[in-house]
Amino acid sequence: MKLRTLKLGLVGLPLAAFGVLPATAAPAKAQKAAPAPSGPVSIEIVHHLPAERAEALKALISRFNAQSPEAQIVLAERDWRGATPPALLILDGDEEDSFLVGKPRYKPLYAMMKESGVPLQTLRPPAMMTRTPVDAKGQLLALPVGLTTPLLFVNRESFRRAGLDPDTTPIGTWFDLQQALGRLADSGHACPYTVSEPGRVMVENLSAWHNEPVAAARGKDGQAPSFNGMFQVKHVAMMASWHRARYLQIFDRGADAERRFASGECAVIAAPSASWTDFRRAGTDVGVLRLPYYDDFPGAPQNTVADGPALWVSAGKKPAEYKVAARFVSFWLQPENQVAWQRETGYLPLNRAGLLASQSDLLGADLENVRVAVAQLTNKPTTATSAAQPVVQRARVRRILDEELAAVWADRKPAKEALDTAVARASVN
Template sequence: MNIKRFKTVFASLAGLAAVGVLTPLAQASAEQQIQLYHRLPETKAMAVKDLVERFNAQAKGVKVVLSEAGWREGSPHMLILEGDDEESFVAGKPRYKPLHALMKDAKVPLQTLRPPAMMTRTPVDAKGQLLALPVGLSTPVLFLNRDALRKAGVNPDTAPVATWFELQETLGRLADAGHSCPYTVAEPGRVMVENLSAWHNEPVAAARGKTVAPSFNGMFQVKHVAMMASWARARYLHVFDHRSEAEQRFAAGDCAVIAAPSESWVDFRRSGKVDVAVSRLPYHEDFPGAPQNTVADGPALWAAAGKKPDEYKAVARFIAFWLQPENQVAWQRETGYLPLNRAGILASRSELLGDDLDNVRVAVEQLTNKPATADSGAQPVVERERVRRILDEELAGVWADSKAAKEALDNAVARASVGN
């Protein structure tokens, strides 16, 4: 998309969303430097760099300095964290300034949507207030190689993939056409257990006394993993050791269909090797009420504790800049991440951006398909990186045909329950 078209698109979108005016902030006479640390992958890092450069070009008295570093490596004002890094950062004594309090103290409006129940609970407090800005949300969706489908005699625009049995028939046609890897999945545990359980309104955790423990070894989870095991034996499904390898295989055209985070859309399209379509995850027709909703998680922007009021005001200015409609649209296009406010949602629905945000549109439709329930909302006990690793380790035995689905899930629940 050229710059002229982008400005035209933004001008149209701006009329659709009410934009708050930032409260004027006192500025120091000398330039104030605000440190931002991150460890994002290359394409996401470039998007952050572009955002910071735009902010610095218009900011007076404040400069954001970007560094690729972990939170233990210095004393930054802001940090973009996910996974184990985020879990260790928020554990123990508070190392962060709650975002809602920071913005309130700085008298700067926080132009975001209220955190929905299907969003990760790590950056949210018990009252539903944001502790951090969830800048990198995504949810698993289905990506398809249009050319591979055409060669198998399947119209990519009407490919039957709404249910798992329909997808099985489509994969069979791909295999018959000679495709050696009809289907793969990035992060099997996150897709097959965590998100598909929510998609079918099936619980993954249960109360045990005063604690909540994993319980993702029920009938639904066993049934789905067993079905995937049969696909692996039939060579329909190929599971690789790392998420990156599965995505690289799809991007190279080696695999025809992949279940992967919605953010991966950007990298698939940039590879230029496959014509990509995106669709909602399939569902099982024999589970009443399905499909329900999936869950979203990803990196969040945290403000470090112990900084000066003027420094927090500078942080608030940067966050408010990030949330401006034009920057939200650019962020979604460049990273594939989900919108944080109404302007971003409107952009994903606009025809003016063509198919640039198809992944966001599908992801948002999937997340909001039905109001989240107690069983389909995000479950912190399952979101932990340790639990996801355990799940993938046990499921590896299923793909190797050395464990039955129920044995693997029972083992995963037992291992994940230790320490809860």
């Protein structure tokens, strides 16, 4: 695939493929008139988003507060476990896992919106999205405000310096990428390729991209990790050979890999789709591509999976507070706010308006990552195997994977032993 022509877009792609739901209003119920509040109803939202994305959230809240003097959102960065939990929480990783343990602390998003009489104009949760914010009926328990999927980013200037034309060099398969990395290494590039979140890319998403299982049935309704099959072992072993050949450099933290790519130290990176905005802010001349695939693998490429921070609603709040929260969710989903959120954060769209914006020629350069990501997520109809698997997406399991893969990069374990150990560790509750 050519870097310049990889504007895969959604033109011709049915919006239904990404699970678009029309706006639906809750049926009105006769209720006794409540006394008017004496002042503005204020609710708190707690988050731990990175600085640039926190700024986008602040801007969104400022716009909401400016047009809603009777309803105000207060932004805070604090521990949600305090004596008075916030009405809204944006959680991810270990924080989200902890929030969901034990007695439910949340009010389902769909229920809050219905009870508040506010339409929920959002996506039907697609099968490739993380299962955490969705119930067994496919209803949204939380709003997935920070969805990403891994993509391949290339430094176009690094390619030129290596004698590669970034507009004509094909990088569709892993063999294509290996050829390009060889040229980069031969030209003296010390870090041809790096990966942010190796376990998420190399095991979770590459498995879905090739329709290979990462989980097996355990009991009636349970799942057990099984990401140590032939496919996963083959890919990790190949990455280990690239590491020994100095084609691949792995850094201790994902943020390190992204910083080194943004600075020009690394020429190619597999990183979350939202990283696009960070790379562009750094002034990098960056191209965005789908993840490579193995062309000798039947059916590949299939689809990748998406996950990220979600907006949860605390249980036990007053009806007036829930109405403010519902209005804020609806405001977030307005077309102009969806476009601004995508452009400023790099996160994937939440509704039809966001999807249509990613098709726009006027916004093409700003939303290139969204076009490529959505095309990758919807490349083929999701299967039971390529759908998101909660047993792998838990923060603890990803951490185990990265730890065991680190032993591969350090030549302490071969690929199979590392993945076998990761499965054994992940299977312990």
